[in-house]
Amino acid sequence: MNIFSEFWATYGSVVQFALINMLLGISIYFTLYTGLLSLANAGFMGIGAYVSAALTIHAGTPFPVSLLVGALSAALIGWLLGLPVLRLRDVYLAIATLGFGEIVRITAVNFDKFSGLTLLGGAQGLDGIPKLTTPVSLLFVLFILCIFLVQLHRSRAGRALAAIRRDESVAATMGIDVYQYKLLAFVLGAFVAGLAGGFSAHLTRFVGPNDFSFSAAVNILAFAVLGGTLHWSGALVGAAILTILPEALRFMKEYRGIVNGVILVLVIIYLPHGLVNPKWIRGIFRRKEAR
């Protein structure tokens, strides 16, 4: 066995979890970048996980199809939820999305009982999902997503989102339909969270109703807040650190919850823009151009 395969045997799954968490970080980045605190992304992840897993198991659809349908379902539910709640302002939006994961849980637990089908496995959850997630498929999706983000920020829509975060009413007086753009950010976030859910279900081979609770929502939030929400790469950095550090440092694994909480408080207070500051990134690019 060479060094790489040894490394992979030990850390392969950690790397894949890190990649999935990067997807989740990006999913909440969309809303935070627009200045919205939505805590619904864990719920969207749950939708993606359940729908894709049920498809693979019960309908035997190919993995990419399961994944895509799962993500689209999350996006659709996101749109339906977003339509009413995005009319609400800051605190009220956080409140309205806070319980969404709970709704997903209740639905998952009771779905089979009320529908008379055996699709989602009730309180036991779904197991025996084939392991179809591969590092390559994850990297591929992440790569596409990064290109999309780069393009988004150079586009009219991306500028509108940035403007809304900074001053919603000024943005509106410049012809930006604030509500529609918020909806766009919300639905994009739901879609990506749904993708992450599908990957995760086909990696851990299990989906349970309790995986998408408030604490899952907080983990996702921590990825983006630690990395910073002014540039999309922040979500990647934050997710990577918060996935890999606990593996490297045993004490962090035991106190993962405390560490996440402390990070949220400290970063928000002392590093409000997170670890990745776009000014530095721009600085790097400028230096390259100058050369």
Added chain:
Amino acid sequence: MFWQQVVNAIWLGAVYSLFALGYTLVFGVLGILNLAHPSLYMWGAFIGLVCVTTLHLPIWLALPIAMLGSGLLGVLLDRIAFKPLRARNAPHLATLISSIGASIVLINVAQGIFSAQVSRFPFDIFPVRVLKFGSVSVTLLQLTILGISMLIMIFLRWLIMGTRQGQAMRAVAHNAVTAARLGVPVDRIIMQTFFIAGALAGAAGVLLGLAFNSISPFMGGPMNLKGLTVIVLGGLGNIEGAVVGGFILAFSEVMSVAYLSSDLRDAVSFILLLIILLVRPNGLLGRASVKRA
């Protein structure tokens, strides 16, 4: 059957209100939605439990000690998680995230100390007496909980409406900058507000811990959604609204369990919450009244 449900809803509603009062008070005075409030509730329950089990104190002493403890914890929370943000006038989003972080820390520390298992008060902590009024039965415990909740709420009302502290609190709620200029010690008032809010949460924690005899680090989670529903029902920052909201939620829950399905109980508060947010985001009673009063 129906009247039995009404009685159940009344004492439950009183505790919900107690819990929500602190939640809404902090919002009314500071404009902060303190998502760590449910963790103070959980800590109150644990402090009460430790008083009773480890220190062998009677329950009537454990309750005020728990209130004191969770009140002080509330003050600490403000100093660490909110004050620095206030100082630099950070956006709402930052405060919310900070309070989420703080709540996670509080939950995990409790889990480390008390384990994730469900803890219980000793069975003989409170005399088991059932009083019968016709077909309706009430336990002495439920009556006591109702009585204590009511007393605390009346005291709070007097504090806010009838004392200089309360006057100062209302001034800060209205406009902290102006209040400071008028010589109100804003920082002290904020500390007091957090203390009171924490103490109220702690009281609710001990009382509900007694009623359901189940205390765990995660007990704040479901309560959070209930508390938010209550204060949104009443209008964020509205003191009377929180009391009214507490009873409305308790009634909705009790009745939906009795007449629909117990699977729905957990969904009731979220559905109620969404409806109110969408139909009347300022709550049933209208605008924030800590300010108006």
Added chain:
Amino acid sequence: MTMLTLNRVTRYFGGLAAVNDVSFEAEANQITGLIGPNGAGKTTLLNLISGLDQPASGEIRFMDRAIQKLPPHKINQLGIARTYQNIRLFAEMSALDNIIVGMHTQGKAGLLSAALSLPGYRAEEKRLREQALQLAERLGLGSFCNTPADALSYGDQRRVEIARALAAHPKLLLLDEPTAGMNAAETARLGELILSLRDEGLAALVIEHDMSFIAQVCDHVVVLNFGEVIARGTVDAVKSDPTVVAAYLGEEEAADA
């Protein structure tokens, strides 16, 4: 031709009538001045016109369309753009990016064509950028294009805001104290710019305290006091109007006292 018509517009804040039964018109191809003592209700009126606030009663018509119930982005799309008394730029964005955000209604490339970097999207981005640069040049901001907005001087920030508003190619420009914080030379240049824009067909409603600036640019002036129109007409006529003089004198006396 009348471009903007206010008909008995009223807005209360609690018991205070910040704008009370205000009626006037602003003509196309003219610069209308809106003056009055502090707290007269000028900014409130601008908020009502731009859709940030809704009147309790009354009607606001723009090019024969009632707009008082429209959301701000619709009003902007109809051709009204504005600046703010307390500058509200997107602070960490560069001056040029601020202007480009103002061009929102000038582009139409969708998310998909941007994501795939289709030729249509690229052509549009290029066009917007060039226009933004031209606008920046015209306002004398050429050398600050890449400076973050919050690093600019007060006067430059005001001009970025004006450029950002102009970026939407409005038919009516609303300016709230555009010369505040500018020095005499900057003020004079701004006056010339506004006049040349007028000659190109733009109408404007300008709130100002600087009377010589008003005299320089305005064709017509409306005077507001305690939320009510107390006089209107040419600059000279209004200046010598006894009620206007009394209103301003009253303010000075209050300030002296």
